Amino acid sequence: MNTELEAPPDDISDIKIDSVGDFTFPERNKYDSGFGLSEKTIDYICDVKGDPEWIREFRKKALKVFNDKPMPTHWATKDLENIKFDEFRYYLSDGQKPKKSWDDVPEDVKKTFDRLGIPEQERKFLAGVEAQYDSEAAYSNIKAAVSEQGVIFVNSTEGLHKHPEIFRKWFGKVIPTGDNKFSALNSAVFSGGSFIYVPPGVKVKHPLQAYFRINSEQFGQFERTLIIADEGSEIMYMEGCTAPKFDTATLHSAVVELVALKGAKIQYVTVQNWSSNVFNLVTKRGIAMEDAEVRWIDCNIGSRLTMKYPGVVMKGKGARGEVISIALANNGQHQDTGAKMIHAADNTTSNVISKSISIGQGRSTYRGLVHIPKHLKGCKNNTECDALLINSSSRTDTYPAISVRGNDHATQHEASVSQVSTEQIFYLMQRGLSEAEAMSLSVNGFINDLAKEFPMEYSVELKRLIDLEMEGSVG
């Protein structure tokens, strides 16, 4: 839909949070792969990007795998059947290279990100920013200091073209094409996403950030991120995403691969607030080598359907994996999230803490896989999944799949389902808080210890988003 937009107010704080993402600029795509997906689409994408031959073959093979795999509706929601693959466009861009300076970014793109507060955050506290608009990055900048340390932070296309040795070594190794139907789809049509390499011993002080913005209707965004932290290095990466609320469906199917080499640490923070027409089907996995750590800090508030199970394969002795997850499902939403912890070496530790909130007829699902095979020794897993149901029509389901063999491991699983007690609400209201304020405070209290794990600016934003979702949930 072409909707003209009046100039946003100068003071961004005037803009109500809930409508922050709900605006569009007219499409002015130079490159448009058209509706539907076929080998022609792959050729189009490769031609536009100038991809090398090995990638063209990789993509075409992936397309075959995608077509061969059935929809996993035997275990996942039947809502997946509502995805009409012929009705999406798989590649849209204005043909411009990503700009290094905000001044050079096209007006409408700049206004979009200004409105979402991006350059401001960068000035304040980030080490670098990558801003993607539909299929390609519009802005990509890494602070000089970080770049001087040898850190590489570019989009996936640039990574593949300019750093093939590192890229090819790990690309598709953490998440093989055939892992699931949607990793195959991503492998066929991926565009954008980040490629990051951190040299040995480098501890990146400030987070790197990516922001994904969908502007066009009937579109699929398929970013592919690969982060490699060399021995002893440390990095935190944050991603945020928004899209306008269209009447038609939007598809977001990303793949994120993390590699933490010996003694390295990667923390990956996501605050997902896609609009309610987005199908958000993501495959995220990290490999942790000896004494390395991969930590996923994940918050899912938006989208129509999110299916995401961040995982860690603990491949080296003493490796650690952690997933901290907050999910909020309101009317018309299904958050199907969880974690996959695969222990593949001795003395590895995994920790999963998941808190979900279901409001109205919202539905949240926890799926947790913990796998510790017989031949390992000294492995530990701790899983805690707590669900909060706000209304009587709210729903939550838990599917833990714990497979532990051998007799030298410690596994712990705790689960709870609760409602905000009427006595708690009575107590808060007796102190003068309205029913809505009492609910909000209670819900924020429920997720408080997890919200503290998010970088400050994100946890403030998170609490505001939750308060907004709570409005109108009572009575």
Place this chain on the structure above:
Amino acid sequence: MSLVIKDLHARIAEREILKGLTLTIEPGKVHAIMGPNGSGKSTLSKVLCGHDDYQVTSGEVLLDGQNILDMSIDARSRAGLFLAFQYPHEIPGVSNANFIRAAKKARLPEGEDIDAVKFYKQLYARMDQLEMDRSFTSRSVNEGFSGGEKKRNEILQLMMLEPKYAVLDETDSGLDIDALKVVSRGVNAMRSEDRGFLVITHYQRLLDYIQPDIVHVLMDGKIVMTGEPSLALELEAKGYDWVQADDRALAA
């Protein structure tokens, strides 16, 4: 200007608990209510505050001339009514300081905020009076607090919210002598010409420390006798059986 309760009838499910309770609490006065188990003591405090489980079938409650029975729970609170709970609830994940701050902010006009410096100064001063360690500011409300600590926290809230009428529901239950003294000191510090108290108690002992102006006896959902503070001592010595037959008993 008073809290006027007139012929209040209230029930829970099909059972009538309050059967025509009449009582007036004027600012500057401390009224005590004593009564046997099942007389309706806790029901009274919950009904005054507007708890959903109870229905008022007839009668009136006016706070400074305003009918509060039509008002929501939070509106009654903001009109100046405070209840120190017998069993204060835990609020996981919400710090004591943030909770009290939110309660204070709820009383300000839309858009105004609390001055953080003034707030903490006042909070610490009151906590010192109640001998509450500073660590209680960041702990989750009532979570892991002992019985005495919870009761102290109720009085801390009373001191921070400065209500017009405070109902203390069996504040002494579960307290040892030392805690009782500290809590009573806090309550006494809040006694003023502008504030009325309703102290609901099971045992006379609390009234040694919080000396009432008037004592009432609640039996079977009604006030059956009203008298001087010495009445409490009489009840302690003799029990409740003699009350309804006594000359001083109010007409049924």
